[in-house]
Amino acid sequence: MGVTIFAVALTLAAYLATRHLYLRFRHPLLNVVAWSAAIIICVLVACKIPYSAYVPAKDIMTALLGPATVGLAVPLYRHRGLLLRFAPAILGSVVLGALLAMMTASLMAQWGGLPRDVVMSILPKGVTIPFAVEIARIYGGIPALTAAFVVATGTLGSLCGGWLLTLARIDNPVARGLALGTVSHGQGTATALMEGELQGAMAGLAMILAGIFTAGFAPLAVWLLGLLA
């Protein structure tokens, strides 16, 4: 009981501190999830608290994740006008991006000889954590590893995504937003928002749609992986 209260307080403190830091500097490397988790793990290790003792606190704190994720329908609905207006560009490219991200990551992991649970953990790493973790779980992936791969992808995309798109002469704001949101979910959306409102809105839409398409196409991707094993 005492450990659980301590763990919840520690998690809240780490989240609020890193969030404050991120909001102040808005740099992709100041990722809230990565730094909060790093701080919490260091404190737990220093206090000799095993992960199993943290689990009850985790279960309490993530109880609202389900309803919160369902709430993603709200921004999707608010931007339904944009969704309709750019439907061909959005649907075509986000489906392609979701498939490519899944296949590239999981095929490379499989060919690299990684165990199946790690391959399944990396498969959905292009989408936002609540979707990615649940997709990984269906195929025997490990939620914590998936979360780490998601954050790594998001950080990479928000650090170099804008620069790479400029290098490839992709200057259309709709295209830039879609690319950042599809590949780097929430972190890419934050970066796109800094470029402009349209970029941000497109990235937010792409993030949610990439999650839905990745969930929908995951059975196909897993089947293909089996064929190419």
Added chain:
Amino acid sequence: MTQTLKALGQLALLWAIYLGSNWLVKVTGLPIPGNVVGVLILFALLALGVVRLAYVELAADFLLKHLVFFFVPIAVGLMEWGGVFYDYGLILAAAILASAVLPLLAVGGLSQLLHRRQL
């Protein structure tokens, strides 16, 4: 006070949709996460006018503002999996790099093309 009660009521509605979606996935045996189905159901209810934005947006906006908080405890689970990065770090890094760059350029390129054609 009324705002808090209102938000709690809206949270209950979001929760009910989430639980209903999980139940639907379980019953049908669909290989799709319940939270994805939940987003689709709430979007459909909004689009059909069954649920109005005002019935959910207070709770949804608050939860989405702090969505990242819920990811933190999940990431702490890495405590048990550090070894994976020692063993396979290079392959993992290569896979993540390739699977970020390739789709980024593909999505950007294709949507720019489709968007231009549409205009």
